[in-house]
Structure formats: structure tokens, C-alpha cells
Amino acid sequence: MRELHDLDLRVTTCRACPRLVAWREEVARVKRAAFAAETYWARPVPGFGPADARLALVGLAPAAHGGNRTGRMFTGDPSADFLYAALHAVGLASQPTSVRADDGLELYGTRITAPVKCAPPDNKPTAEERDNCRPWLIGELELLRPTLRAVVVLGGFGWQALLPVLAACWEVPRPAPKFGHGVSFELPALDGGAPLELFGSYHVSPHNTYTGRLTPDMLQDVLRRAARAAGL
Ligand code: SF4
Numbered sequence: 235m236r237e238l239h240d241l242d243l244r245v246t247t248c249r250a251c252p253r254l255v256a257w258r259e260e261v262a263r264v265k266r267a268a269f270a271a272e273t274y275w276a277r278p279v280p281g282f283g284p285a286d287a288r289l290a291l292v293g294l295a296p297a298a299h300g301g302n303r304t305g306r307m308f309t310g311d312p313s314a315d316f317l318y319a320a321l322h323a324v325g326l327a328s329q330p331t332s333v334r335a336d337d338g339l340e341l342y343g344t345r346i347t348a349p350v351k352c353a354p355p356d357n358k359p360t361a362e363e364r365d366n367c368r369p370w371l372i373g374e375l376e377l378l379r380p381t382l383r384a385v386v387v388l389g390g391f392g393w394q395a396l397l398p399v400l401a402a403c404w405e406v407p408r409p410a411p412k413f414g415h416g417v418s419f420e421l422p423a424l425d426g427g428a429p430l431e432l433f434g435s436y437h438v439s440p441h442n443t444y445t446g447r448l449t450p451d452m453l454q455d456v457l458r459r460a461a462r463a464a465g466l
Pocket of ligand 1: 245248249254255363366368
């Protein structure tokens with residue numbers, strides 16, 4: 235538990251990607267008008283949730299005025315509203331909202347993280363930035379490995395970024411499993427331990443949720459299946 239806490243602290247000091255460091259700090263200087271009175275976090279955003287999580291939710295990267303502002307993954311923006319309403323409905327979160335890092339929110343057996351820990355311009359990290367950040371998530375998943383049994387990936391970009399990370403502990407088939415909403419694959423563990431069940435879901439961004447491409451029922455269905463696979 236201590237080791238994951240240490241990793242979370244260390245990642246917040248990372249400055250390995252000059253473009254992302256400049257962007258996260260620029261966003262914090264300029265701010266969005268609605269948050270003009272706030273001090274933005276403007277640093278890498280660590281994973282959130284218990285060190286003995288059985289289920290992980292993986293996006294792509296923090297949002298400029300969400301995680302980059304509040305310092306917690308999926309906190310303080312419309313994506314967070316949609317995601318936490320579903321997590322609470324299926325019993326994985328203590329509250330249906332995620333507004334501020336000190337709002338008392340708890341996740342049950344679940345950790346939320348991302349393969350890129352800094353907010354990128356246009357929500358698009360470069361391949362080099364994604365590769366720079368990979369060791370952080372590999373380290374995080376290796377520490378979760380004793381209990382982790384299922385992962386839900388939010389969106390195809392996160393899926394592509396996560397597969398090489400998973401290959402550190404689990405066998406990723408070739409050709410690689412294809413992303414789709416509701417797909418699932420069992421990945422055998424490289425050390426002969428418990429396998430990992432990998433699930434795909436459309437991302438909870440407004441682009442998908444405002445258009446009805448992803449509905450609350452669709453997301454809850456994937457979360458329920460993943461929670462069952464994880465033994466939650
Ligand atoms: S994206 Fe990852 S590797 Fe790059 S600066 Fe942020 S934490 Fe460091």
C-alpha cells in the first residue's frame with residue numbers, strides 16, 4: 235500500500251515531456267472563466283483508488299480543466315459527472331459526483347488511472363509522450379497485480395495505449411484484441427497467476443454522452459460485468 239502511495243507522489247513531480255509541462259502550466263495560468271478564482275493543480279495526475287483494487291478503469295489522459303485543475307482523475311468536468319453517476323449506480327463509488335479532490339469521494343475495490351498522466355493539448359498526446367509515460371502505469375499495475383482481476387478501458391485511444399502496458403504482466407494475444415464497446419478478452423498472466431479480464435467501453439466524453447452514443451445503461455452494463463469478473 236505504501237509503495238503505491240510513494241509512486242503516486244513521485245509521478246506528480248515528473249517533467250519528462252516538455253510540451254505537456256508547458257501546456258498544463260499554460261492552462262493553469264489562462265484558466266477557464268468559470269474557474270478564474272481557482273488555483274489549478276497543473277501537475278501530473280496520479281491514479282485514484284485503493285492499493286488493493288480488483289478492478290481498474292483506464293482513460294487516456296487528464297482533462298485540461300478537469301483533472302489538471304482539481305488534481306484527481308475524472309474530477310470536476312462533465313465526463314466525471316457521467317462516469318461517477320454510473321459507478322455509484324453499480325455500487326463502486328460512495329457518491330454519484332466527483333467535484334473536488336477533497337469532496338470525500340471513495341472508490342470501492344476500484345482504481346481509476348490513465349496511460350498519460352498530464353493533460354495534453356486537444357486531448358491528444360504524441361506517441362513519444364505516451365511512450366515516456368508508460369513506465370508510470372506499468373509500475374502502478376505491477377503494484378496492483380496481486381489483486382487486480384479486471385480492467386475497463388474507456389475509449390479506443392486508451393485501449394491502444396494500454397495494450398503494451400498490460401504486456402508487462404499478462405499475455406496480450408496477436409493480432410491484438412480489437413477495441414469495441416462491450417467487448418471483453420481474457421488475458422492469461424505471464425507468471426501463471428490469475429488472468430485479467432479486459433473490457434472495452436466508449437469513452438465518457440461529452441462527444442459520446444451528449445450524442446447518445448454512450449448511454450448510462452450501456453456504461454453500467456459494462457461496469458457490472460467487469461465488477462463481476464473482478465469478484466466485486
Ligand atoms: S505525461 Fe507522464 S512522462 Fe510525461 S511529464 Fe507527464 S507524468 Fe511525466
